[in-house]
Each structure stands twice: as structure tokens, then as C-alpha cells.
Amino acid sequence: MDLEDPVAVALAVADVLRAEGIPHALYGGLLLAAYGEARETRDADMAVVRADAVAAAAHLARHLGIRALPAFERRPFGGLLVSRVTLVEGDELNTLDLVEPADAAYAARALARSVESTLRKRPLRVLSAEDFVLFKLLSTREIDLLDAASVVRGLGSDLERDLVERELGELTRSLASQPSAERWARVLDLAR
Numbered sequence: 001m002d003l004e005d006p007v008a009v010a011l012a013v014a015d016v017l018r019a020e021g022i023p024h025a026l027y028g029g030l031l032l033a034a035y036g037e038a039r040e041t042r043d044a045d046m047a048v049v050r051a052d053a054v055a056a057a058a059h060l061a062r063h064l065g066i067r068a069l070p071a072f073e074r075r076p077f078g079g080l081l082v083s084r085v086t087l088v089e090g091d092e093l094n095t096l097d098l099v100e101p102a103d104a105a106y107a108a109r110a111l112a113r114s115v116e117s118t119l120r121k122r123p124l125r126v127l128s129a130e131d132f133v134l135f136k137l138l139s140t141r142e143i144d145l146l147d148a149a150s151v152v153r154g155l156g157s158d159l160e161r162d163l164v165e166r167e168l169g170e171l172t173r174s175l176a177s178q179p180s181a182e183r184w185a186r187v188l189d190l191a192r
Helices: 006-019 029-035 053-064 104-113 129-138 142-158 161-174 180-191
Strands: 024-027 044-048 067-077 080-089 092-101 115-119 122-126
Touching (some): 006 044, 006 092, 006 115, 024 029, 029 044, 029 129, 029 142, 044 104, 053 092, 067 092, 092 104, 092 129, 104 129, 104 161, 129 161, 129 180, 161 180
Antiparallel strands (some): 024 044, 067 080, 080 092, 115 122
């Protein structure tokens, strides 16, 4: 596997997660290219309901025959929890981020709405555009707001804003300390 190729990494990771029966969907910079304005990305991000970096590393090492090292587990990142696995083969390395909303009920709904797609003619589950935007709202970085705005702008009326706003209402109650509603207002301003 070419660890310098984030698409190859994402496809290999998805194959392993599927083989292990772990619900997942592509998220992050690779998916942004499908919904909004592409930007350079190097790693693979997968949305999950409950991350386990230790187990994921063991599965990846066994299936792919590479070193996979858990770097950290369920670290809070706004309204998301991020677990990281470092992938090593020879002198190449890359990372896999397992990203889950801190609201487990929302995480399950988002994964249930994920859609089957293809990448390089291989099957791959991806977050819906609406859930992609919501994950970005739950994050903390400025770049995530810009990513969400590019999706809102790019999809226009094809984005189900009612769904985003319904879920946002639920998330505002369950994750009251997160400024998700304020971030949504900012995304809408940026999307103009």
C-alpha cells in the first residue's frame, strides 16, 4: 500500500473496517472534494460511532501487514472525539483519524444516513453532505468552517438545510457547551 496516497489509505482502511464489521463512513478532506471545494489532504478520516484506536490498529496491522500504532484515544475536539492510528511501512507513514461525535445517538444517525459510493471504482461508504457539514460544525478549527461553507455554497438548494438545522437543534441540547449554532450562522455568512 502506498502510504503517500491518501485515497489508497482510505480505501484500505475502509476495506478493513468493513471486514471487521465496524460501521464507518469516509469523512474529512477526501470527502470535501466530492461536496465542496477540494483542498490538499494527506491523511484518512473515518466517521465512526465509537472509536477504539487500539483495536483498529490491531485490525489494520493484521489485514494490511503494516505497523499500525495507536497514537491517542477519543481526544475531545470540540463536539467530536478523535482517535488516531499511525500507519508505518518502511520509511513511509500516514495517519488514520477515527472521528465520532460526542453525542453517540447523533453518531449512530449520521452513520445510518451514510451513502454507498465509489472511489477508484471501489465501494466506499461516505457521510451525507448534511452530516459532513454537521461534523465540521462540531469541530473547532477555522478551516472546518471554511470547508462547511464550501459545501453549503457548492450544493446550494441540494443541501437539506432542514435536516442540518433539526440535527443542530438536537446537538445544541445534547452538547450545550459547544457553539454549534453560532458556527452554523458563521458558515451561512461565509457561504454567501
